Amino acid sequence: MAVLIDVILPLAISATYTYRVPDNMPCPQIGTRVLVPLAKKEVVGIVSNLHTSPVEDSIRLRDVLEIMDPYTILSDEQLTLWRWIADYYMCPLGDVMAAALPAKAMDRQYTMAENKRRRVKLDTFSDELEEKKPLTPAQTAAYESINNQFKSKDIVLLQGVTSSGKTEVYIHLIADQLAQGHQVLYLVPEIALTTQLTDRLQRVFGNQLRVYHSRVSDAQRVEIYRQQRLDESPRLIVGARSAVFLPFSHLGLVIMDEEHELSYKQQEPAPRYHARSVAIMLAHNVRAKVLLGTATPSVESRYNAEQGKYGYVCLSERYQGLxxxxxxxxxxxxxxxxxxxxxxxxxxxxxxxxxxxxxxxxxxxxxxxxxxAPFMQCTRCGAIPKCTDCDVSLTFHMASRQLVCHYCGATTPVPAVCPHCGGEMKIHGxxxxxxxxxxxxxxxxxxxxxxxxxxxxxxxxxxxxxxxxxxxxxxxxxxxxxxxxxxxxxxxxxxxxxxxxxxxxxxxxxxxxxxxxxxxxxxxxxxxxxxxxxxxxxxxxxxxxxxxxxxxxxxxxxxMNQIAERETFRFPPFHRQISLILRHSDEQRLWAAASLLHTRLQQVFGARVTDVVTPSVAKVQKMFIRQINIRIEAKANIAKAKQMISEQIAYVLALPACKGVVVLPDVDPV
Ligand SMILES: [Zn+2]
Ligand SMILES: [Zn+2]
CATH class of the missing domain: 3.40.50.300 (P-loop containing nucleotide triphosphate hydrolases)
Known part of the structure; x- marks a missing residue:
């Protein structure tokens, strides 16, 4: 028998790549990085499955070239989470891998093995720590209520008005977890990751803290990843949405602050995941708790609290009686x-x-x-300068004296007069x-x-x-x-x-x-x-x-007003929405593909499918865009529905008339 491995490769293609383990190589474990041939290249992938096959059947398969690390880079729990994301967000595992790992981890020069000389240094903080601030009576009540609700619920929504001191409540909860030897993941929107927050946390938790987000260099990110994987690392990770992909060995609590924030949802590229859903699944898989905090809960989370799915704690008093x-x-x-x-x-x-x-x-x-100014317009003929590659008007920037496309970044000098009629140009807005x-x-x-x-x-x-x-x-x-x-x-x-x-x-x-x-x-x-x-x-x-x-x-x-509207008009959380975004540079071809897909989906899903929508920005970077929305009852079998949608997409894309059209599913769009 020959030993075969399936490998996840950083490709946006839903295919299984299988390789043969040569006789002189030890069998790699699931979660190990391996170097494999792909067409004429050599690429790094991760072993996702092991199986055997009779030697004669494996002859057409290519050999694994190299096992890259002495350790697995991915735990079983992480692979489970990756698979869930690929299924739920309807994307290939390769897309999940690209989002989940620092780019350097896919570099064949990089190794997880001990080699201190090449390791990048991470920031260290002062060892002089401050005591936690004592909680006010209102904060204490919230803190106790959260702990009580965690006895029967896995997820608690903390609704605290602005300036109620939610951070102080978090600090007390974090300290409890660390004292029990647990890890804590503290998620914030990218933009909120300022020194204001990290300074405060550093003063209390010192070198138990690590910060992980897009402004941390890739070399540092891959080192934080390695330390987490080998459990050498501090216990508190503060990060933006991609921190949900870090390895955790004894996670006790996930705090997601400003849970309503749109930036928790990744838009481009796939997977179009929502960090809240992924964090909840991450915690669920390892029996950790989740605390969602905000002054203005998303309608979805508030609804889950109302339905008893989440616990609910309200902190309505502003700090210092403000x-x-x-x-x-x-x-x-x-x-x-x-x-x-x-x-x-x-x-x-x-x-x-x-x-x-x-x-x-x-x-x-x-x-x-x-x-x-958002746009310029000719006072004589009404022409508005638009981006040549996108269907949007150009924004006037005074400092650079340029017109800028806020979609693709293209710039052009400000026209002195109207390029069409020579009339005077005026700014608007x-x-x-x-x-x-x-x-x-x-x-x-x-x-x-x-x-x-x-x-x-x-x-x-x-x-x-x-x-x-x-x-x-x-x-x-x-x-x-x-x-x-x-x-x-x-x-x-x-x-x-x-x-x-x-x-x-x-x-x-x-x-x-x-x-x-x-x-x-x-x-x-x-x-x-x-x-x-x-x-x-x-x-x-x-x-x-x-x-x-x-x-x-x-x-x-x-x-109350919003939830009533959502129910009447069949929007989330009563219906789940899946948007299919279609793109092609040829508008005719795109239209043909969209119409065909729409017809076929309607045969399966009936009135749950909207008409083909032309979005308000219908062209970006020379690609035309159309959209089809499908709304499925929340109680329906959503996995089955997704499978049926995928089948229709595959059928349409296989037709010669639809060649080259890209269809991107967006599950739970925001
Ligand atoms: Zn004009
Ligand atoms: Zn543009």
Whole structure:
């Protein structure tokens, strides 16, 4: 008999790659890295299965070239999780491997074996530790309630208003786990991984802490991975969504902070996984507990709590008796009619800003668009410059004097006149860059900083801005949603949302939920130490019910309203959604494939399949895009449904007329 192994290769193809173990080679264990031939190349893969076959049957198979490490790189539990992700998110195991391992781990030069000279050094922290802060009575109650609920539930949702000190509750729970010799995984959205959080954790946990996210170098990531795998490593991992893929040998608790955050869902490339679902499965497989924390729970998690699937703990008192901010709406229509505007600032907002600056307080201005102006338009023929490769208008950037595509990054110089008719070009709308200009004109003496993707491209930019603002070297901070994430500043008394309308007008069933979460989070930045802050929201739509919820901080009513809508219109959590995204550079061919797939799916799923949708951005980087949505009853056999969908996709893609069309399933899209 010949010994055969199946190998996971970093390829986006659902095929099994089987190789023969040569007679002079010891049999590699499942989870070991091996070097194998693939066409004319040699690639690194991971053994996923062992079996035998009669020698004569194995003759056509190629031989394994090399076993690369003395240890397995992947545990049985990790392989189980990878398989679950591949099944659930309808993608090849190779895609999961590419997402799960640091790139260097797929390098044939790299070895897990002991070789200290080549190991990269990881950051070490001071050994002088601080005591945990004692919990307030409200925090103590939450802490005890969480522990009680963990006796009967595996997952608990902690809903704590902004500035209630959730982090302190987490710290006490982490300390308990570490004392019992357990590991803790603490997940935060990428953007919240600032020194504000890690400093606080370092001061308490010192070198028991490791930070794992995309700004950590690949060499350091692969070293953290190796230490975790060999269990040489500290016990507390703080990381962004990809940290769910690290090996854990005795995980006790997963904390997911800001569980409602969209950035927990990976969009590109596949697997389009949600870190919350993966974390829950990871914990489930090793009997660890999961704590989901947020001020504004996702509708799905709140529903699971209501149904008794999750435990639920509420922390409604702000730290140090801090009051919730007062929310003031400004009707832009009225302001413009009365001509009581200066650029994009209403007179009442300017007056309030002046008062706060005179009191030496700090101000945050929120506008969820970067660049100077979202688009330019010819005043004569109405032409709008668009990206040649994407179906989107180009954003005007003043500093670089360029038009930029926010989808593919392509840039082009600003046209002096209309390229079609020679008419005058005018800018429309406003982004953070323009806001900065306007603030300089309005408050020439104020110290202003801007935080958006354009000002935070270098490694330390983000932290530098936050530190300068914390030290009160900046009076006014202008930013996109980056400024909404869990940051704490003592002197911010006023937060202004320059235009809430863009947030409210998204064509998506989650639009109200998202707008509410974002506005509630940005409001949470106002008011520290003893005084209630104020939030001013400018809008053309002041009667939108979302503002009533916001003004009353009525998260619960907001949820009731949303869940009723979701039930009526058959959206999650009552129905599961699977979107199929089709792409091709030839629009005709794409359309033919989409129509055919749609027809076949409808024969199987009937009215559960929507029409072929042309998304609002229907072309990106020369690829046209169409979408088909399928909504399956939550109680139905979803695995069976996915299998039927995969069969239809395979059938259509095998047709010559559909050659080259790409179909990407997106399970539970957000
Ligand atoms: Zn023109
Ligand atoms: Zn583009």
């Amino acid at each position: 009051q919730l901010p007062k929310i003031t709406l400004i009707d832009l229509q009225r302001q413009y009619k009365r001509k009581e505007m200066y650029d994009h600032f209403s007179d009442p907002l300017v007056a309030r800003m002046r008062e706060e600056l005179d009191k030496h307080k700090q101000i945050i201005l929120f506008q969820n668009r970067r660049g100077y 406003f982004g953070t860059e323009k806001l900065e200009d306007e603030v300089h004109n309005l408050f020439p003496d104020a110290r202003v900083a801007r935080m958006d993707l354009d000002t935070t491209r270098k490694k330390n930019d983000y932290e530098d801005i936050i530190n300068a603002f914390s030290r009160h070297e900046v009076d006014i901070l202008i930013g996109t949603q980056m400024v909404t994430k869990g940051l704490h500043f003592d002197d911010v008394s006023l937060v202004a949302v320059l235009s809430a309308d863009h947030l409210l007008s998204q064509p998506d069933f989650r639009s109200a939920e998202r707008a509410y979460q974002m506005l509630e989070q940005v409001s949470g930045r106002a008011g520290r130490k003893g005084s209630a802050g104020e939030v001013i929201i400018q809008t053309f739509d002041p009667t939108n019910p979302i503002f009533d919820y916001l003004r009353n901080h009525a998260t619960e009513q907001m949820y």
